[in-house]
Amino acid sequence: GMSDEAEALYRRALAIDPKHANAHKNLGVLLAAARKYDEALDQFREAAALQPTDALAQNNVASALASQGRYEEAIPYFEKAVALKPDYAEAHYNLGNAYKALGKIDDAVAQYREALRFKPHLAQAHCNLGRALQEQNRIDEAIACYRRALQHEPSLPEALLNLGNLLREQGNFNEAAALYQQLVSIAPRLPEAHNGIGLTLLEHGKRDAAEASFRTALSLRPHYADPYFNIGNIFLENGDLDQAMIHYGHALTINPDFAQAHNNLGNVFKQNNRLTEALASYRHALDCQPHYP
Numbered sequence: 001g002m003s004d005e006a007e008a009l010y011r012r013a014l015a016i017d018p019k020h021a022n023a024h025k026n027l028g029v030l031l032a033a034a035r036k037y038d039e040a041l042d043q044f045r046e047a048a049a050l051q052p053t054d055a056l057a058q059n060n061v062a063s064a065l066a067s068q069g070r071y072e073e074a075i076p077y078f079e080k081a082v083a084l085k086p087d088y089a090e091a092h093y094n095l096g097n098a099y100k101a102l103g104k105i106d107d108a109v110a111q112y113r114e115a116l117r118f119k120p121h122l123a124q125a126h127c128n129l130g131r132a133l134q135e136q137n138r139i140d141e142a143i144a145c146y147r148r149a150l151q152h153e154p155s156l157p158e159a160l161l162n163l164g165n166l167l168r169e170q171g172n173f174n175e176a177a178a179l180y181q182q183l184v185s186i187a188p189r190l191p192e193a194h195n196g197i198g199l200t201l202l203e204h205g206k207r208d209a210a211e212a213s214f215r216t217a218l219s220l221r222p223h224y225a226d227p228y229f230n231i232g233n234i235f236l237e238n239g240d241l242d243q244a245m246i247h248y249g250h251a252l253t254i255n256p257d258f259a260q261a262h263n264n265l266g267n268v269f270k271q272n273n274r275l276t277e278a279l280a281s282y283r284h285a286l287d288c289q290p291h292y293p
Contacts, residue, residue, distance in 0.1 A: 010026055062075070096125070244268050263292065
């Protein structure tokens with residue numbers, strides 16, 4: 001097709017003039033679009049070597065490395081890009097993502113803030129900043145970030161979901177439910193949205209409707225521990241200990257480190273007077289989460 005012809009053209013141009021930086025860059029873009037990441041990386045490296053003061057060329061190398069999960073190698077190139085062009089918002093944002101992927105949350109927060117200083121309308125940067133702040137347990141700041149993301153991009157699924165989850169955890173069930181409903185209208189096949197709706201329905205005592213939402217979530221993603229756990233809780237509240245145990249078991253098969261599921265399974269064993277197994281479950285909960293309430 002067209003891209004094959006374009007690729008052939010750039011290769012011909014480079015055969016004539018191997019030092020044509022833009023031809024290397026454009027060929028790299030084509031190869032990356034065709035998912036030939038190693039070849040794309042070679043072309044971006046050539047372009048960056050030919051244009052050592054071009055920030056975009058550095059960002060291209062870094063982005064190609066990051067797309068392969070090679071964040072440690074990508075970071076020096078992103079850092080060079082922002083050193084060459086301090087107002088390069090996208091490179092700050094990309095550098096933030098690389099730091100976040102490596103668990104360097106403070107550095108990630110600083111880079112997202114830089115990106116937003118130069119481009120305050122970057123919704124995804126507000127959203128990723130929110131996630132980083134959430135990891136630092138700075139919940140109110142995270143909520144403010146998600147709200148800003150939605151001001152700039154009202155249908156950003158990740159911001160709707162994360163804001164809905166935080167508001168629900170704070171007991172603001174009505175606004176959370178509205179966000180989940182909005183999310184379902186945009187992304188009807190997103191299991192987390194249906195799981196969220198189920199949790200808000202449970203808060204209003206609507207167990208049957210809640211269970212239906214949890215089952216919808218499971219039909220969309222069978223290996224999703226949370227809805228199994230939530231259905232287990234409904235059975236536990238209804239006094240159906242066998243079904244509760246089965247659903248907590250499913251949740252723990254999918255996610256063996258699910259502290260609350262171990263804890264609630266322990267409660268089922270305790271109600272059945274199976275105290276040795278109850279103790280083992282409570283110990284598991286503490287192993288997964290040493291400060292478990």
